[in-house]
Amino acid sequence: MAPRTALAPDPHGPGGRLQPLDDAGTPLGPPEAVPDLAAAVAAREAADRPRWVWAAADSAYAPLLPRLPDRLARCHDLRLVEPLLLAHEGRFGAPRSLGAAWSRLRGLPVPDDLPEPGLADADDGQDTLFAPDRLQLPPGADPLTAVVAVHAEQQRRIAAIADPAARQRFRLLAAAESAGALVAAEIAHDGLPWRTDVHDRLLTELLGPRPTVPGAQPRRLAELAVELQHALGAKPFNPDSHTQVLRAFAEAGIQLGSTRSWELKGIDHPAAALLIRYKELARIHVAHGWAWQDAWARGGRFRPEYVVGGVVSGRWASRGGGALQIPRILRRAVVADPGWLLVVADAAQLEPRVLAALSQDAGLARTAAGGDLYEALAVTAFQGDRDKAKLGLLGAMYGQTSGDIGPLLNTLRRRYPAAMGYVEAAARTGEDGGTVASRLGRVCPPATAAFLDLTEADTSGEAGGRTARARGRFTRNYVIQASAADWALALLAALRRRLHDLPAAGPADRPHLVFFQHDEVMVHTPANLADEVAAAVAEAAEEARRLVFGDTPVRFPLSTAVVDCYADAK
DNA sequence: TCACCGGGCGCC
DNA sequence: AAAGGGCGCCCGGTGA
Numbered sequence: 171m172a173p174r175t176a177l178a179p180d181p182h183g184p185g186g187r188l189q190p191l192d193d194a195g196t197p198l199g200p201p202e203a204v205p206d207l208a209a210a211v212a213a214r215e216a217a218d219r220p221r222w223v224w225a226a227a228d229s230a231y232a233p234l235l236p237r238l239p240d241r242l243a244r245c246h247d248l249r250l251v252e253p254l255l256l257a258h259e260g261r262f263g264a265p266r267s268l269g270a271a272w273s274r275l276r277g278l279p280v281p282d283d284l285p286e287p288g289l290a291d292a293d294d295g296q297d298t299l300f301a302p303d304r305l306q307l308p309p310g311a312d313p314l315t316a317v318v319a320v321h322a323e324q325q326r327r328i329a330a331i332a333d334p335a336a337r338q339r340f341r342l343l344a345a346a347e348s349a350g351a352l353v354a355a356e357i358a359h360d361g362l363p364w365r366t367d368v369h370d371r372l373l374t375e376l377l378g379p380r381p382t383v384p385g386a387q388p389r390r391l392a393e394l395a396v397e398l399q400h401a402l403g404a405k406p407f408n409p410d411s412h413t414q415v416l417r418a419f420a421e422a423g424i425q426l427g428s429t430r431s432w433e434l435k436g437i438d439h440p441a442a443a444l445l446i447r448y449k450e451l452a453r454i455h456v457a458h459g460w461a462w463q464d465a466w467a468r469g470g471r472f473r474p475e476y477v478v479g480g481v482v483s484g485r486w487a488s489r490g491g492g493a494l495q496i497p498r499i500l501r502r503a504v505v506a507d508p509g510w511l512l513v514v515a516d517a518a519q520l521e522p523r524v525l526a527a528l529s530q531d532a533g534l535a536r537t538a539a540g541g542d543l544y545e546a547l548a549v550t551a552f553q554g555d556r557d558k559a560k561l562g563l564l565g566a567m568y569g570q571t572s573g574d575i576g577p578l579l580n581t582l583r584r585r586y587p588a589a590m591g592y593v594e595a596a597a598r599t600g601e602d603g604g605t606v607a608s609r610l611g612r613v614c615p616p617a618t619a620a621f622l623d624l625t626e627a628d629t630s631g632e633a634g635g636r637t638a639r640a641r642g643r644f645t646r647n648y649v650i651q652a653s654a655a656d657w658a659l660a661l662l663a664a665l666r667r668r669l670h671d672l673p674a675a676g677p678a679d680r681p682h683l684v685f686f687q688h689d690e691v692m693v694h695t696p697a698n699l700a701d702e703v704a705a706a707v708a709e710a711a712e713e714a715r716r717l718v719f720g721d722t723p724v725r726f727p728l729s730t731a732v733v734d735c736y737a738d739a740k
Numbered sequence: 741t742c743a744c745c746g747g748g749c750g751c752c
Numbered sequence: 753a754a755a756g757g758g759c760g761c762c763c764g765g766t767g768a
Contacts, residue, residue, distance in 0.1 A: 496749080744765105
C-alpha cells in the first residue's frame with residue numbers, strides 16, 4: 171500500500187489520473203487513468219488512507235467533494251507548501267503555482283502567479299466549469315508528471331533543513347497548512363447554518379423594512395440622516411462623506427480632526443451620538459445586509475470563501491462574504507439545524523500564552539498555567555489591577571509606546587525579562603532589516619528594498635526612524651501572531667481528524683467544522699454527539715500544544731459552549 | 741469611466 | 753508630542 175498518492179483531475183470531465191508514491195515522493199508504480207476520479211479516490215481512501223498529493227485543493231479537492239461519499243483524511247497541498255518553503259529559503263514572493271515550481275525545477279522561464287480571483291470573477295456569469303486553468307503549466311506539460319516532480323522536490327527541500335527539530339516542525343507546518351486546505355474546502359462546501367429569516371428580522375429591527383427598490387436607503391438610515399442634519403442646523407449632506415460631515419460639524423461650531431467614532435464619543439453634542447449610530451447601522455447594511463444575504467447566505471447556509479495562508483502570519487483571509495468580520499449582533503442568525511447543536515470553542519488569551527511558551531519565561535508561564543492569565547498577571551505584578559496588566563501585555567506584544575504605558579512596560583520588563591526580551595529581540599531584528607519566523611518556521615516577508623537601502627543615518631533620522639520602528643512593530647507582533655496561527659492550524663487539523671473518527675451513522679450525520687476565525691472554531695453536530703465533540707476540541711487543543719510547543723508548562727485553555735445559537739456562546 | 745487611495749470600522 | 757499588530761469591505765474623492 172502506498173503512503174502517498176498523487177492526483178491530477180482531467181481538465182474537462184470527471185476522470186483523472188493517479189500515481190502511488192512513497193514518502194520521499196518516488197513513484198511506486200505507473201500512472202493510472204481513471205474514468206471516475208471521485209469513485210477511484212474514494213476506493214483508495216477506504217483501502218489505504220494515503221496522503222493525497224495535489225496541485226491545489228480548490229482545483230483538486232473542492233470539485234470532488236460533492237461526489238465523495240466521505241472526507242479525505244490527509245493531503246499535501248503543493249500550492250500552500252511552496253510559499254512556505256520559498257520563504258524558509260529566503261526567496262519570499264516568488265511565484266508559487268504548480269507551473270512556477272515546475273518551471274523552476276526544469277530551469278524554464280517562471281510564469282507569474284495569476285491574480286487571485288475576486289468577487290467580480292464570481293459574478294461575471296462565467297460557468298465555473300470553464301474557469302481558466304490556474305496551474306500555470308507550460309504548454310504540453312503533463313499535470314500529473316508536474317505534481318509528482320514538484321512534490322518530490324518539496325520533500326527533498328524539507329529533508330534538507332539542517333536542524334532536525336526545525337525540520338520536524340516544518341513538516342508539521344506543511345501538514346497543518348495542508349489540513350487547512352481540506353477544512354476550508356469542506357466549510358465552503360457544507361456552509362455555516364444561517365437563518366435568513368432571523369437575519370431579516372434583525373435587519374428590519376435595526377434598519378426598518380427591507381427597501382422595495384434595490385439599493386434604496388433603508389428607512390432608519392434616512393431618518394438618522396435627517397435627524398443629524400437638524401441637530402447640526404445644516405443643509406442636507408451625505409453622512410457617508412467624510413468631508414461633508416467635517417464641514418457640517420465645523421459650520422455648527424464643532425471642529426473635528428476626523429470622524430472616527432472614538433473622537434465623536436468625546437463630543438458633547440447630540441449630533442455626535444446620531445452620527446455614531448448612523449455609522450454603526452450603515453456598516454451593517456452595506457457589509458452584512460440584504461445584498462450580502464442574497465449573495466452569500468442563500469438556502470440556509472453561509473458559505474465563506476476562506477483563503478488559507480492568505481495573511482503573511484499564516485492567519486486565514488477571506489475573499490468576499492466577510493467571513494472573518496461578521497458583526498457580533500448577527501450571530502443571532504447562526505442557528506443549528508433541528509436535532510443538531512453548535513459547539514463553539516475559542517482559545518482564551520491565546521497570544522500572551524503563546525508569548526509565554528515561545529519565550530520560556532518561567533514567571534509568565536506560571537501566570538499562563540491556569541485560567542485567567544491577566545488576573546494572574548495582575549496579582550503578581552500590578553497590585554491586582556487587571557486592566558493595567560492586560561494593557562501592558564498587549565502593548566508589549568503590539569509595540570505600543572503611547573499613552574501611559576511606559577511604567578507598565580517597565581514593570582513587565584522587571585518581572586518577565588525573558589518574555590520582554592523575546593519580543594524586543596524580534597523588534598530589533600525587524601528594525602535592523604531582518605526577518606523573523608513563527609514557531610513552526612513560517613518566515614515573515616522581508617523588509618522592502620527601499621527600507622533595506624536606508625543607511626544608519628537615515629534610520630536615526632525622523633522619517634527613517636519611523637519606518638524602522640514600524641518594521642520593528644511588525645516583526646515583534648509577527649512572532650506571536652504567526653505562532654498563534656501555527657497552534658490554531660494544528661488544533662484545526664487535530665480536531666478535524668477526531669471528528670472524522672467519531673462514530674456516526676453515516677457521513678451525513680457526522681459532526682463537521684463550519685467556522686474558523688483565528689482562535690475560534692465552530693462544529694455543527696448531531697445533538698447526541700455534542701459532548702463528545704466538546705471533548706474532542708479539548709483534546710485537539712492539548713495535542714496542538716504538545717506538537718507546536720513541546721514541553722511547556724503553559725496551558726491553552728478553551729472556552730467551549732454547546733449552544734443552539736452562536737449568539738448564546740458567550 | 742475606471743483604477744486607485746485613504747478613511748473608517750467590522751473581526752481577531 | 754506622538755509613535756498598536758493583522759486583515760476585508762465599502763464608501764467618497766481624486767486623477768488619468
